[in-house]
Amino acid sequence: GAVVSQHPSWVICKSGTSVKIECRSLDFQATTMFWYRQFPKQSLMLMATSNEGSKATYEQGVEKDKFLINHASLTLSTLTVTSAHPEDSSFYICSAQMLQFTGELFFGEGSRLTVL
């Protein structure tokens, strides 16, 4: 099946620094990529939807200036957590979709962010 690679799988950073997480579709072109965060023992929370070449659409309550999403190519999307704080510590997951609206979802392995 299609593979989505997420990097890094875990990262520890100091409060106030910025962290970039990459999501790559390795063997297909992803028209749409999604970013989620997940707190312990909770389900996925969709943060934003990004279509290649256009600005991301953020879910209500997600700060677009805090969580910068770039989807510059059909195989790469990045999430940058700017000026990270301990409350940003979470598990961040991306997924990629081949065909808009009805395509199957392929998930990255997730990135665990810990902000000290």
Add this chain to the structure above:
Amino acid sequence: KNEVEQSPQNLTAQEGEFITINCSYSVGISALHWLQQHPGGGIVSLFMLSSGKKKHGRLIATINIQEKHSSLHITASHPRDSAVYICAGGTRIGNQFYFGTGTSLTVIP
């Protein structure tokens, strides 16, 4: 009220039992996804359904569009099936996804 409701939230079964996880949704969707998340966090897409029934190995997923309901069945359950199962509905308008809260399944040997 969530747009996608799952039941049960937690489920413990003996190895070999037949398992059913239910998903009801209140929004119009173009496709219903069943996802599996293992303790390490990785998520695998099990099924994507827009109608009828799909089968993959011991897993069966069904959807009833009129009743806005989907079920995931696991036959001859095994401890390696222990995971969180999440259903998610995708819509055409705005390409939105609505996630259920997940069902945590534990299969005991």
